[in-house]
Amino acid sequence: MSGLNQRPLLLTQGDPAGIGPELSLRAWLERDRASLPPFAVIGDPDHFARVADTFGWTIPIAPVEPQQIQSAFSSTLPVIPLSVSVSAEPGTHDAANAPSVIEAIETAVRLVRAGSAAAVVTNPIAKHVLYKAGFRHPGHTEFLAALAAKGSEETYYPVMMLWSEQLAVVPVTVHIPLSDVPSALTTDLIVLTGRIVARELRERFGIANPRLALAGLNPHAGENGAMGTEDETIIVPAIDILRAEGIQVAGPLPADTMFHAHARSRYDAALAMYHDQALIPIKTIAFDEAVNVTLGLSFVRTSPDHGTAFDIAGKGIARPDSLMAALKLAARLGRP
Ligand SMILES: NC(=O)C1=CN([C@@H]2O[C@H](COP(=O)(O)OP(=O)(O)OC[C@H]3O[C@@H](n4cnc5c(N)ncnc54)[C@H](O)[C@@H]3O)[C@@H](O)[C@H]2O)C=CC1
C-alpha cells in the first residue's frame, strides 16, 4: 500500500504490559510483506525501544509530529510521544500506567477529529486495570463515543461489531453481567442498533442492501413462549420496525443454528442479544482474522479482536494477524 498520498493511521499503545507493544513492532516489521498502511504508534518511544531490544529487533524508533508520519514510516516506526513516561514489565499489569493508556486514546481521537489521521486503531486495554485507576467507561467503545462528542453538540451511540470475511457479529448489549441482559434488552435498543449497523454496512462497507439476522435471546428463540417471552415481546416488534424502514431482517433465529456456514451465507451481520452470544462464534471461527470495529462514531476505530494476553506478553509468541487485519480494515473504511 503506498503511503505518501493517504492519511496515516494512529495506533494507541494499549496496556503497555500486554501484547500490544510487541504486536505493534511486529506489524511494523511486516509492513512491506503484508502491505500495511502507514501508521504511527501513540505511546512512550522509550518503552517501545525497550520492548524491541528484549526481542533483539533492530527497529529505529522516531518520535514524530502527525504530519511527519508518512515520510518516516518506511524507514522508522513513528511514535507520537505522550506527556508521561511508561515503565512496564511484560505480563505485569500496573494501574500506575492507566494515565498513559488513557492519554494515548484521547490523543488519537483528538488527532483524527482534527483530520490528521484516516482512522484510529487501538491496542488492547485491560479494563479491570483501568477501573482500579478510576476509569469510568466500560471499555474503548463507550469511551470513544464520549471523546467523539466532547466539546460538540453531537451525541453518538457506539455499536460494537466484530468483523471477519466469514462472519460479522454485533452484541446488542455489551459489557454487562448476564443477569442484567433481559432487563437491558429493549425494542428501542435493538432498533437503534439495527439502524446503525444497516447504515454503516451500506456507507462504510459498500453493501447496497444489507441483510441483518437477529438472534433470539432464549433457547430455540423462546419455543413459542414456552422457554422465555423476550423473543416475542421485545425482539419481534424490533424486527417489525426495522422491516417497515426497509431494512432486510431475519429472525428471531435460534442462536445455536445461525452460525454454521450455510446459515452465515444468508446475512451480512448477525445481531446477538448479549456479548458472548456474538463473540464466541466469531472468535471460534476467525480468532486470528477478526477485527473489532466501532460503528456509529464520526470516525473509524478498529482493534484486534483479542485482549491484552498478559499470559504470553514478552514471550514472542503472540500472533500479530488480528492487529494487522485491524490496520488494513481501518485504512479501507477510514478517511481517504
Ligand atoms: N479491545 C480491547 O481492548 C480488549 C481488551 N480485552 C481485555 O483483555 C484482558 C484479557 O482478556 P482475556 O479474556 O484473557 O482475552 P485475551 O484475548 O487477552 O486472551 C485469551 C487467550 O488468547 C490468547 N491470545 C490472545 N491474543 C493472542 C494473540 N494475538 N496471539 C496468540 N494468542 C493470543 C491468550 O494468550 C489467552 O490464552 C481483559 O482485561 C479484557 O478486558 C479483551 C478483549 C478486547
Ligand SMILES: NCC(=O)COP(=O)(O)O
Ligand atoms: N470483548 C470485546 C471487548 O472487550 C472490546 O471492548 P472495547 O474496549 O473495544 O470496548
